[in-house]
Amino acid sequence: MGNVRTEGDxxxxxxxxxxxxxxxGLGVKFRNMLFEVGILQSxxxxxxxxxxxxxxxxxxxxxPHVEYLISLLKDKVKVAVLSRGYKRKTxxxxxxxxxxxxxxxxxxxxxxxxxxxxxxTVAVDRNRCHGIDKLTGNDSTGDIDVVLLDDAFQHxxxxxxxxxxxxxxxxxxIYDKLLPAGRLREPLNGKNRxxxxxxxxxxxxxxxxxxxxxxxxxxxxxxxxxxxxxxxYKDLTPVFGGKEMPLDRISHDEHILLLTGIASPRQMIEDxxxxxxxxxxxxxxxxxxxxxxxxxxxxSEFAAMPQPKMIVTTExxxxxxxALEGLSEDVRASIYALPVKISFMLEQEGSFxxxxxxxxxxxxxxxILAKAKDDNKPRNGNHSGNRSRTISFRDH
Numbered sequence: 361m362g363n364v365r366t367e368g369d370x371x372x373x374x375x376x377x378x379x380x381x382x383x384x385g386l387g388v389k390f391r392n393m394l395f396e397v398g399i400l401q402s403x404x405x406x407x408x409x410x411x412x413x414x415x416x417x418x419x420x421x422x423x424p425h426v427e428y429l430i431s432l433l434k435d436k437v438k439v440a441v442l443s444r445g446y447k448r449k450t451x452x453x454x455x456x457x458x459x460x461x462x463x464x465x466x467x468x469x470x471x472x473x474x475x476x477x478x479x480x481t482v483a484v485d486r487n488r489c490h491g492i493d494k495l496t497g498n499d500s501t502g503d504i505d506v507v508l509l510d511d512a513f514q515h516x517x518x519x520x521x522x523x524x525x526x527x528x529x530x531x532x533x534i535y536d537k538l539l540p541a542g543r544l545r546e547p548l549n550g551k552n553r554x555x556x557x558x559x560x561x562x563x564x565x566x567x568x569x570x571x572x573x574x575x576x577x578x579x580x581x582x583x584x585x586x587x588x589x590x591x592x593y594k595d596l597t598p599v600f601g602g603k604e605m606p607l608d609r610i611s612h613d614e615h616i617l618l619l620t621g622i623a624s625p626r627q628m629i630e631d632x633x634x635x636x637x638x639x640x641x642x643x644x645x646x647x648x649x650x651x652x653x654x655x656x657x658x659x660s661e662f663a664a665m666p667q668p669k670m671i672v673t674t675e676x677x678x679x680x681x682x683a684l685e686g687l688s689e690d691v692r693a694s695i696y697a698l699p700v701k702i703s704f705m706l707e708q709e710g711s712f713x714x715x716x717x718x719x720x721x722x723x724x725x726x727x728i729l730a731k732a733k734d735d736n737k738p739r740n741g742n743h744s745g746n747r748s749r750t751i752s753f754r755d756h
Contacts, residue, residue, distance in 0.1 A: 371531050374541045381538040388538075388546045395516045403489050404519045407496055408506040408723040410716070411520035413513025415550045416533060417543040418623035419646070420526040421560040421591065423468050423676065424702045426510050427475065432713055434479045437505035437720060442491045443469045444511060445484030447647045453494045455501070456482040467647060467679045468510065474679070488518045505724045513554070514545060522719055525554035527578075529562045529588075530627065534577050551580070556715070558587045561627055562705060566590075571706065587712055588705040593631065596696035599678045605696060610635050615669040617662050619695070621648035621677050628698070632672065640665070648680075655686040662691050671695040 394400040410429065414420040426441060433439050445454065445466035456465045456473040465473070465484050473482040481501050485491030488509060495501045512518065513525055527533050533551065536542040551557060559574060566588070575586055596605040610616075614636045618629060621644040632639050642661055644654070662671060671694050673681060678697040681687075687695075704712060 371535055371542075373537050377541040378537065381541040384540070385538045385547055392516075392546070392550070400516070402516050402519045405492055405496070405507075407492070407504065408720050409492070409509060409518060409520040410506065410522045410524065410719075411509040411512045411515075411518070412524045412526065413509075413511050413515075414526045414528075415513060415544055415546050416528065416531065416536065417539065417545060418528070418531070420528045421589070421700075421702065422511055422526060423471065424591065424700050425524070425526060425558065425560070425589070426508055427472060428702050429508055429716065430472065430476055430480055432716060433506060433720065434476065436717070437724060438481075438503060439479075439506055439508065440481040440483060440495050440501060440504040441469065441472055441508045441510055442488060442495065442512075443482070443484050443509075444486050444488075445469055446511075447649065448484060450484075451486075453483065453485040453491055456484070461683060462680045463683075467676045470679045471675050475675075488512055488515050492518065506720050514550075521723060522555050522716070523553055524556045524558060525551055527551075527557060527559050528624070529559050529566075529574075530624075532559075532574070532577070534579075551578075554584060556585050556587065556712075558589055560589050560591075560702070562588050562590045564590055566705065585711075585715065587708050589702045590705060591627070591631075591700045592703050594699040594701060596672065596698055597675075597678075599673070599682055599695045599697055600692045602693075607635060610670075611668060612636060613668065614638065615665045615667070616640065617642055617658075617665060617669070617671045619658065619671055619673040619677065619681075620644065621650075621680070622646055622674055628672075628674070647676075650680060650684055652686060655684055659686075659688045659691055662694070663688070669694065672698050675699055 395402055412422055412426050412429070414422065430439055430441065443466060448466040449463045454465055456469055460470055460473060462470050465482070469482050469484050481495070481504060483491055483495055485494065492507055495504055495507060509518065509520060513523065531543065533544060533548055536544045538544045538547065557578065557580060571588065578586060580586055593607060596607065615638040616632060616636050618625065618632065618639055618641045620628065620641070623646040625641060625643050629639055629641055642658065662669065671691060673695060675697045681695070
């Protein structure tokens with residue numbers, strides 16, 4: 361595979377655990393078979409549903425891709441995001457409001473709610489079918505036009521109209537193994553359920569030959585569409601208030617404490633290193649709940665660093681850090697979140713946007729897009745009304 365397998369290759373296989381992976385795979389295949397033969401039921405809904413997820417443990421960039429979809433659709437239709445709300449302390453169906461915290465809805469849903477405010481509805485429910493029923497049956501949210509399911513590729517009780525599978529460029533699923541030897545949560549053929557596959561976190565200088573090699577290696581069906589995206593960083597945002605800082609304002613002799621509680625911090629380290637030669641990682645587990653001892657460690661690690669210095673963290677971590685007590689004034693004044701957004705490569709953005717908007721237009725019950733389409737049709741007595749069903753992207 362050339363550079364694709366050597367440059368930034370994050371894959372590590374624990375060969376001695378492969379027998380356990382084989383047993384794990386039997387269990388996953390049995391579960392998938394129950395859905396295929398109809399013993400376990402998957403529901404469709406009469407509101408457009410777009411699922412974004414992966415089949416690996418660890419970050420593939422789900423939140424930035426969901427945020428891209430929000431930005432694409434929020435000015436055209438009423439958008440709801442439904443997430444599990446991982447590691448929240450509440451149960452059941454919860455709608456995020458102005459009082460929401462990471463403990464009530466989870467860090468990623470809170471991040472999206474704070475970023476987009478009242479432009480969208482953000483809800484959490486472990487049972488996604490129940491969550492969609494609550495969203496569409498609630499007086500305040502019953503007029504939503506599209507539901508974005510966050511991290512739901514393996515939640516097969518819902519049949520989405522568009523199923524988007526994210527694959528990390530640095531950990532291509534075609535070279536990975538099932539848990540616990542690797543990080544695959546289901547066999548490779550699980551990718552066959554995807555309507556759209558996106559290879560994420562690509563290097564900015566990915567060569568045309570690498571695109572072609574990856575495309576061939578992914579071995580997708582004709583109905584599936586393959587896209588490539590990269591992560592772009594925006595201006596640093598102070599977590600506890602203040603002015604934003606452009607990345608080019610970071611001096612080369614700056615000392616950065618990179619504070620993360622995410623699945624894959626290595627990419628951030630590699631991206632920040634060209635800006636500053638002194639990057640010190642302080643890494644916690646994904647969705648880590650910071651404790652008093654963690655606060656003491658953050659304070660002491662930062663105090664020991666020479667000037668000039670600052671702390672950089674992720675937007676997701678910032679939602680949990682902001683509620684922490686005990687952080688020193690020096691830390692609070694020096695900690696910045698690094699926002700990320702995705703950009704499509706190979707000039708694929710227009711094609712992707714068309715597919716998403718076209719699906720919502722054809723299936724939305726009350727959206728502006730559907731209304732605009734109907735307004736261009738001749739009126740007659742045979743109009744079937746606005747009610748529609750969730751149609752698979754494959755039907756298009």
